[in-house]
Amino acid sequence: GAGVSQSPRxxxxxxxxxxxxxxxxxxxxVSLFWYQQALGQGPEFLTYFQNEAxxxxxxxPSDRFFAERPEGSVSTxxxxxxxxxxxxxxxxxxxxxxxVQNEQFFGPGTRLTVx
Amino acid sequence: GENVEQHPSTLSVQEGDSAVIKCTYSDxxxxxxxxYKQELGKRPQLIxxxxxxxxxKKDQRIAVTLNKTAKHxxxxxxxxxxxxxxxxxxxxxxNQAGTALIFGKGTTLSVSS
Numbered sequence: 001g002a003g004v005s006q007s008p009r010x011x012x013x014x015x016x017x018x019x020x021x022x023x024x025x026x027x028x029x030v031s032l033f034w035y036q037q038a039l040g041q042g043p044e045f046l047t048y049f050q051n052e053a054x055x056x057x058x059x060x061p062s063d064r065f066f067a068e069r070p071e072g073s074v075s076t077x078x079x080x081x082x083x084x085x086x087x088x089x090x091x092x093x094x095x096x097x098x099x100v101q102n103e104q105f106f107g108p109g110t111r112l113t114v115x
Numbered sequence: 116g117e118n119v120e121q122h123p124s125t126l127s128v129q130e131g132d133s134a135v136i137k138c139t140y141s142d143x144x145x146x147x148x149x150x151y152k153q154e155l156g157k158r159p160q161l162i163x164x165x166x167x168x169x170x171x172k173k174d175q176r177i178a179v180t181l182n183k184t185a186k187h188x189x190x191x192x193x194x195x196x197x198x199x200x201x202x203x204x205x206x207x208x209x210n211q212a213g214t215a216l217i218f219g220k221g222t223t224l225s226v227s228s
Contacts, residue, residue: 041220042221091158091159101208103164104216108158
């Protein structure tokens with residue numbers, strides 16, 4: 001079946017603009033994660049959803065970052081007043097259950113460049 | 116919180132040689148350790164994982180070992196091939212529902228023919 005998809009694949013924003021990044025998880029997957037991957041680094045956790053509930057947002061770097069998953073499927077990561085340090089690849093991952101040790105399936109990412 | 120260290124950051128081998136990547140973790144509550152392969156511009160993909168009740172797991176040319184006492188785990192690739200060239204990430208996850216993966220910084224493996 002279809003894997004995790006993300007859009008747009010590339011986004012260029014001027015500093016101060018707001019951006020919205022979309023994630024379509026694998027159908028039926030309960031858990032959804034957002035990660036930020038800076039150039040040459042490993043993915044870093046941002047936030048976690050179980051269905052529509054945001055259970056962990058401890059990784060969000062500032063209050064400019066906001067994520068939602070209102071119907072328990074598609075998720076949107078919004079960044080307000082973008083800064084140059086926000087430039088990174090934003091990865092979304094989903095997994096089928098809430099039990100730990102479920103494989104996380106990653107999307108292709110959105111590469112955000114803030115000028 | 117959990118901290119994962121990964122070494123080396125780059126590794127170059129000749130085709131047919133073995134490659135070993137090592138990771139250490141800090142949180143004794145972690146009990147799931149996946150390895151992801153990420154080709155340039157592509158998404159991370161799971162290649163193998165190990166749980167804390169197992170000391171070693173093999174899948175064809177890939178194996179992972181875990182030492183819970185020492186809090187380290189390693190990826191072993193035998194008979195390397197050029198298509199093994201990629202960035203490899205280790206990760207650790209604690210035994211709590213919804214806990215995120217904590218990743219190492221990655222190892223860039225280059226296999227030359």
